[in-house]
Amino acid sequence: MNKSLEKDLTADVVVVGAGAVGSMMAWQLAQKGVKVLLIDAGPRIERANAIQHFFASAEKGPNSPYPSQPYAPHPMHPQDHLVQAGPAVFGGSYLRGVGGTTWHWTGFSARFRPNDFRTKSLFGVGVDWPVGYADLQELYLFVEKQWGTAGDSAFDQGGPRGGAPFPLPKVPMTYADTLIRDALAPLGYTVAPFAHARNSEVFDGRPACCGSSSCAPICPIGAKYDASVHVAKAEAAGVRVVSEALVEHIEVGPDQLVTGLRVRGSDGQRAVATGRAYVIAAHAIETPSLLLRSAQANAPQGVANRSDAVGRY
Ligand code: SF4
Known part of the structure; x- marks a missing residue:
């Protein structure tokens, strides 16, 4: 069942992406008394459920334990979340879910x-x-x-x-x-x-x-590190985790500072997340994608892109 988006999406710091970087940063900030909201486009991942999906999968690929979700499809899913052009096509994979791609990395x-x-x-x-x-x-x-x-x-x-x-x-x-x-x-x-x-x-x-x-795509006993470790530590330190919440757009004010994040829940409802500071840690492909597709009058080349370096190198 799809989740309703929480009404109150305010914090001192809003972190986008509950993967390796976002979870670690949220945990560190919370330890200093900062109120943190940690948002992820994908679902919570339960290890036991993921193992059952892996057992049942004929493919046994890196994302087999983690079913693609319509509100946050896998990048290489037939729904074409990631449309690639040009000579250097990305042939790897990544995962949208709380804990991020560390769930299926090799370690x-x-x-x-x-x-x-x-x-x-x-x-x-x-x-x-x-x-x-x-x-x-x-x-x-x-x-x-x-x-x-x-x-x-x-x-x-x-x-x-x-x-x-x-x-x-x-x-x-x-x-x-x-x-x-x-x-x-x-x-x-x-x-x-x-x-x-x-x-x-x-x-x-x-x-x-x-x-x-079976380290990749899942360690059944949690001996291999994945970012769910620091998501749990962050929550224990007071971080609020909101899953199934896709950040669609970053709003920028006339002073070039971010004023809010437009978020869409898995049930299609929308809300705006606001904080005093924002961390975009959504993945090496998803982060520049979000920054660039947030182009607007106050950020015509995309957000944080006066250098025109976003998405390059
Ligand atoms: S127990 Fe060891 S070998 Fe097995 S999946 Fe976990 S880390 Fe890999």
């Missing part, structure tokens, strides 16, 4: 390498980032601690750790991994497990991985 948690931020100046490819590895190092550490990232601290994975070990010990190598390791050793190669946000031991109230290996 692969490698950091970028320092050179990844300077590919233009080093290799003549792409563009250099406006930030470098050193700017992100502390943030990498913070997130790894939150996720409970497991890794081999003795193995150089290319991203300097400043002496900080991984929060959890490495996930043991499989038998096949050890065969490959032993075969490559005479050639001078070393092999180690990559960093992974799945519990190698009990952590943060979640069990250790038991190796059932």
Whole structure:
């Protein structure tokens, strides 16, 4: 049954997107006493229900445990939510629901390498980032601690750790991994497990991985990190989560500041969400899509797009 949209959608901060970024930010703000509204276009996801959908699916694809909803269809769904043109078509997938695409990510948690931020100046490819590895190092550490990232601290994975070990010990190598390791050793190669946000031991109230290996599209026991962890922490800290609420349009005033978000509930009703500040954390494709389709007299190129950089790079 479709949900009626709540009448009162006001808060100090309105966060759009209850995925990896939005849930973490909502939780952090709430801990500082900020009143936060966390909105997501998709439904709440119950792990046990999702597993049943996965069992029943013949396809066993990344979104199989999470049925597409008419009010927030899957991006690659025949309803054509995501219409692509041009030579570089996105062939991946993402998920609209509370917890976001972390529900079906693999847990692969490698950091970028320092050179990844300077590919233009080093290799003549792409563009250099406006930030470098050193700017992100502390943030990498913070997130790894939150996720409970497991890794081999003795193995150089290319991203300097400043002496900080991984929060959890490495996930043991499989038998096949050890065969490959032993075969490559005479050639001078070393092999180690990559960093992974799945519990190698009990952590943060979640069990250790038991190796059932359906991490993508769903970990049946919650050993792999997904953002439902920080959605729950955010709610415990006072954040109000509103699911099945699609932000259709961002309203901008003459001073270029956002005045509200036009929201459509799964029952088709509409309301306006307002706050003193807004966070758009709706996904790498959905965020620029929302900003650009909100073009209006006070933001003719789209919202937050005076640079014309939204949706590029
Ligand atoms: S318990 Fe299974 S699904 Fe969960 S992280 Fe471990 S291998 Fe992946």
